Amino acid sequence: MLKRIAVSELCLGMYIHEFCGSWMDHPFWKGSFLLKTERDLQRIHASDISEVWIDADKGVDIAPGQASQSVEEVSAEAEARLLAAGSRMPPARVPLDQELERAQKLCARSKAAIVEMFSDARMGQAVRLDQVGSLVEEISESILRHPNALISLARLKTSDEYTYMHSVAVCALMIALARQLELPDEQVREAGIAGLLHDVGKMAIPDAILNKPGRLSDAEFSTMRSHPESGGRLLLESRQVSALVLDVCLHHHEKMDGSGYPHRLAGEQISLFARMGAVCDVYDAITSDRPYKKGWDPAESIRKMAEWKGHFDERVFQAFVKSVGIYPVGALVRLESGRLGVVLEQHAQSLLTPRVKVFFSARSKVPIAQEVIDLAKLVGRDRIVGRESAEEWGFKHVEELWLGIDTRGGALFG
Structure with a gap:
């Protein structure tokens, strides 16, 4: 169980789950560890940290009667502070x-x-x-x-x-x-x-x-x-x-x-x-x-x-x-269907099924109508079978296919 306690209540054998404060306020690069030495305890007391989270399931708990706050209590308290401060919500996802x-x-x-x-x-x-x-x-x-x-x-x-x-x-x-x-x-x-x-x-x-x-x-x-x-x-x-x-x-x-x-x-x-x-x-x-x-x-x-x-x-x-992603945005890939395309966007759950813009036939070696396909919706019908080199194919400015603008001028082929 996670509990927030004052630094003054820390003792050896407690498992520190997280320091309450900035990385600048304490001398440890690790955020969680078992407190085993008197030297580390003294370093915490000498720091600017006033409270820590401990995990009572991984180390010593606080003594009965000592004050502490549960995760639920702190969450409610934090939510109230955010509302009072008018905190901004994270920005919405956009295309x-x-x-x-x-x-x-x-x-x-x-x-x-x-x-x-x-x-x-x-x-x-x-x-x-x-x-x-x-x-x-x-x-x-x-x-x-x-x-x-x-x-x-x-x-x-x-x-x-x-x-x-x-x-x-x-x-x-x-x-x-x-x-x-x-x-x-x-x-x-x-x-x-x-x-x-x-x-x-x-x-x-x-x-x-x-x-x-x-x-x-x-x-x-x-x-x-x-x-x-x-x-x-x-x-x-x-x-x-x-x-x-x-x-x-x-x-x-x-x-x-x-x-x-x-x-x-x-x-x-x-x-x-x-x-x-x-x-x-x-x-x-x-x-x-x-x-x-x-x-x-x-x-x-x-x-x-x-x-x-x-x-x-x-x-x-x-x-x-x-x-x-295994196939990051901009990667040139070959599909099982024989089409070549550039990766546009990762799939949230699968690294193997990104959205791809196809533009060339590897089999007939000619450009094809550009089309955006979602490989997550084509499982069993098409898939990425390998990476390709734009330089070896003679493609220029492949980034324009996913960026949507002319970055340096010039044709894509030849």
Whole structure:
């Protein structure tokens, strides 16, 4: 049974289910654990946390006669507070094309804010993070209105704007992943902030290295690998972010097998949020066009990431796949019927039956009338049988099929 108690009532042997307050108010990266040491108890007493949730079924209960609140009592109390404060309801779900229009404007505003923020850092000025909270809130609401719109749009960044739009994309991916992991709202927000700021240390890297079209030399690669610690120092000096955000900045390049950098952390040494950051950072990096290579197809990227044993936390990666789909929006797929199409939207219950816009016959190798089909309604009659490469087929600007606008001009074929 869950009970909310005062920190003064905590004792060893209790199972802490959740701290009441922000991640910034306590020194633990784990939100739930068995309280086993006097040192941890003292750290809680010394923090800004005044109340915690305990799980009496997993640890020691409070003594008879001590005051506590049940989940039901707190829920009723919280509902009353929300009504009194006139809290907004979560935004309603809208169609993909409708949210894409809003997402385009949000991407432009976000890029401008990040360019300004990173430029300040590059010039040695104190980084102002006053816009970060509102940006994360807007991105979070966009994902609630439609989970695929902004994430898919941010993936279409050009190579010269990669550094800035990568931050927007990872922010959105972190929010979606945090929701998939069913983290509390405050932690979802912190995950978004961490995504937005995870690469701020790249402002200490010369443009000649960041945008080099060829392979980096050993010395250049060493300089590039310094960006997590540079970002960590910058955020620490700003005194405006939580330890969680700082940790993601420092450790999003660590790997579960200990082969990552900068500290070669392994397994449980890597925090949950840094593990999340590692997955989101890599996915956006390999699906984006860079100065030295073209981005991979989203579905192919998921397949390749699944093969990198020792790189990612398996539980986190599985949750990530659920959030973006086995066949993410924009993936080019072949159907059993012989038609080729691009994925438009995920199905809420099945990763294998997205909505697809078909446009080409793989058998006769000619364009066909474009048609949107819902594979969930065609079970037993048609299905995805594989991924395809737009480059190998000679298709250009495939993103226009799901985006609904001409992104760069030119014909789709030839």
